[in-house]
Amino acid sequence: MFQSAIHRYLDTHKHNTIPLKAVLFDMDGVLFDSMPHHANSWHMIMEERGLHLSKEEAYLHEGRTGAGTINLICQRQYGRNATEKEIKDIYRAKTEAFNKMPLADRMNGAWEVLSKVKRDGLFSMVVTGSGQATLLSRLNDNFPNIFKPELMVTAFDVKFGKPHPEPYLMALNKGNLKANEAIVIENAPLGVQAAAAAGIFTVAVNTGPLDDKILLDAGANILFPSMQAFCDSWETLLKELTNVKILA
Structure with a gap:
């Protein structure tokens, strides 16, 4: 089912096998259904300051650091980077707006697949562009005995946010x-x-409003329509990931 995608990955990166040890999870939109709250709060705070970022566009910038998002909008609208004060004020206001919204639920299928990953002798890590303490502090409450603080990468750890590879290189x-x-x-x-x-090897789960093609064009090796679909296919995917080999 997934063999052709795995073969393409191995051939592209000159690996013979995928001796899997870990699964690296993004947080917003993967573990928590929090992206609608992020999109709403970014849109509201930007508009209050005369900056234009639609809810739909917020999904395209998901994973970027807060400073990176603010700079991008200021560059587009004013032809300059935001000042340090602007970044601090806007991100503080965005965080306050986000924190006033209801707590995001766990994404359907997230707990189940994390449990399967642990059952199968692998470990899980979180790699997120978020610095939202309300979500970070909820990881252990919602996913007990899964994540270790020393095996997390957040906005506080990196100089360059996604799409720069630094967050995932740091996780490795x-x-x-x-x-x-x-x-x-x-x-x-x-x-x-x-x-x-x-x-x-990158698995995309399309849990938002974006067209599948956007995620595939970004470089996803395979795509699922939801976290639940990914969870339901975990055993098949794991078997093929660990069994497909390219002869040297």
């Missing part, structure tokens, strides 16, 4: 992993680009 370093020893689960085009640039 923290997990003592080679690129072909992990897979990435992403729902955002910038996250897919970052994972692909890091040379990691």
Whole structure:
């Protein structure tokens, strides 16, 4: 079912096998159904300041650091980067707006697939562009005994956010992993680009309003329509990932 995509990955990156050890999960839109809240809060705060970022466009910038998003909009609208004060004020206001919204639910299928990953002797890591404490602090409450703080990469850890490969390269370093020893689960085009640039087999889950083609064009190796669909196919995918080989 997934063999052709796995063969293409192995051939492209000159690997013979995928000796899988870890699964690297994005957080917003993958583990939590939080992207609608992020999109709404970004749109509202930007409009209040005369900056224009639609809810739909917010999904395209998902995974970018807050400073990166603010700079991009200021460059487009004013032809300059935002000042440090503007970045601080806008991101603080966006965070406050986000925190006033209802807590995001776990994404359907997320807990189940994390449990399967652990059952199968692999470990999970979070690689997120988020710095939202309300979500970061909920990881252990919603997914107990899954994630370790030392095996997390957040907006506070990186200089370059997605689509730069730094977040996923840092995850490989923290997990003592080679690129072909992990897979990435992403729902955002910038996250897919970052994972692909890091040379990691990338699974896209389209949990938002974007066209599938956007995620595939960003570099996803395979795509599922939801986290539940990914969860339901986990056993098949794992078997094929670990069994497909290219002869040297």
